[in-house]
Amino acid sequence: xxxxxxxxxxxxxxxxxxxxxxxxxxxxxxxxxxxxxxxxxxxxxxxxxxxxxxxxxxxxxxxxxxxxxxxxxxxxxxxxxxxxxxxxxxxxxxxxxxxxxxxxxxxxxxxxxxxxxxxxxxxxxxxxxxxxxxxxxxxxxxxxxxxxxxxxxxxxxxxxxxxxxxxxxxxxxxxxxxxxxxxxxx
Numbered sequence: 001x002x003x004x005x006x007x008x009x010x011x012x013x014x015x016x017x018x019x020x021x022x023x024x025x026x027x028x029x030x031x032x033x034x035x036x037x038x039x040x041x042x043x044x045x046x047x048x049x050x051x052x053x054x055x056x057x058x059x060x061x062x063x064x065x066x067x068x069x070x071x072x073x074x075x076x077x078x079x080x081x082x083x084x085x086x087x088x089x090x091x092x093x094x095x096x097x098x099x100x101x102x103x104x105x106x107x108x109x110x111x112x113x114x115x116x117x118x119x120x121x122x123x124x125x126x127x128x129x130x131x132x133x134x135x136x137x138x139x140x141x142x143x144x145x146x147x148x149x150x151x152x153x154x155x156x157x158x159x160x161x162x163x164x165x166x167x168x169x170x171x172x173x174x175x176x177x178x179x180x181x182x183x184x185x186x
Contacts, residue, residue: 022131025184026120029133032071032079033180037137039067044142053145054158060146061162065090076184081137083178087147087159087168096123097181100134104176114138114176122186133182139175147171 043063047056068080082093084101093101104117117136122129139147146155149170159166171177 021186022120022122025131025186026133028075028077029079029120029131029182029184030118030135032075032077032182033133033135035071035075036068036079036081036180039071040064043067048142053152053155057146057155057158057162061088078183080181081178082181083168084176085167085170085178087163087166089165091178093181096121096132097134097179101176101179104134104136104179108136108176114174117176127185129186131182131184131186133184134179136179137177139171139173139177141173143171143177144173147177 040059043059044056047059064081072079080091082091082097082101084093084098084105086092100119103119104114107117108114114136115138118134120131120133123132124130145151146159147168147170149172151159151169159169168177
């Protein structure tokens, strides 16, 4: 009787520790995506005001990867962006992310607010156990300059030069532009 009680107690402690660990990883993931979003928005805004939209594309093309890498290194996780309609092939979704992006679209169609769409899960693969997190990115008015249905010709030309296989156009305000994604080894 004492042995089974002890095993049950140890199991509950393990579940409790796991739950606390997942809560910690959720908090860290939210912080990582918040940092990535705010750093990108700040850099884009500064570049747009100083140099206009054509030069501001360099923020997404050149600086975004470094910003994500710095945040990832500082927080000890992998943070980035992905979308169903890619611009940069380096941001291609894996199977889990693709499934979540489709889930977000279904939730939007059901009336969910995009700004509230987030999901997390513990997954397993051949490399081990991972904490995964995604948060939807709503399309705002400023996004339409480079991602909208109507894009100025000089911007289209630079987009074609930077991203010959660009799929990330045709968005409207209120669409899901993509998602921030976090992956953390457990």
